[in-house]
Amino acid sequence: MEQTEKTEHIIEAAIKRFAHFGVHKTTLTEIADDLGITKQALAYYFPDKQALLEAVEQKIITEFFQLVNEHATAAPNAELSLLSLLEVKKSFFDKYAMLMQQVGPEMLANFSRVAESRKKVQAAVAVHIAQVLEQGIAKGELKPMDTTEVSMVLYETMSAYEHCFVGRQAVPDPHTFSEMCIRQKAVMQLIINGLKAN
Known part of the structure; x- marks a missing residue:
């Protein structure tokens, strides 16, 4: 201890x-x-510093998914659970923006382990979305669907929108990120509306 x-x-x-x-x-x-x-x-x-960097990265990833799960558990339905994912993302940007800006794109590109971790996080987020969709179907909130496929489409849509909105900035400024989150939320809401059971 x-x-x-x-x-x-x-x-x-x-x-x-x-x-x-x-x-x-x-x-x-x-x-x-x-x-x-x-x-x-x-x-x-x-x-060494690399071992410490890996521990920092693991702490942030663990903290992120703990918060995602807490929000998902507290959400009364699938719609709010999916939207809360964007809220968690925004809160993490606000908390770790200075760290991300200091780490810099060149460092992120040079550490293959960081790229590997990003892929694991992306896969875990997609799995989380699929689970939320499955729960929504089971409760009759959402129409039946291939949850694995739809979760990937949702995740990729949010990622593509982020890439287009942020442009060439490796780490966007807080105002740009905030605007992007508002737009992502609107896009997510449109998609969720299309998935709702009649």
Whole structure:
């Protein structure tokens, strides 16, 4: 338990440092100094910066899906459950925007593990959407459909819209992202309306 708490403190300190100074300019010594421990003590938990980066990434992914599941469980129907996915996405952008801007597109492109994680997240989101659709069908809210196929169409539509709206920006500014989320929500609502049972 104590080791888990220490690991969490280190990850939180790393997120703050990475967000304010960037990954390349941050050293493990600086993170250790922020925590009031030695670099050797830090190395016991994370032997190098790459290991710490992977832990940061895993924390964010885990946190994202916990929140997605909480929203889905609290939503009274499939429609609000699907729309809440966009709300969670927006809240995560607001929380981690500075970190994403500091990480930068060149770093994301250079880490094959990040690309691999993105694919896993995309697949997990598509599975989540399919489960929400299945629950909506079972409750009579939505008409029968191939939930796997429709979930991929929904996910790909949101992704394509995001790509077109954001353009060449690797990380959009908060205003652009907010506008994009409003538009995505409108598109998602149109699609959901077409899926509703008569």
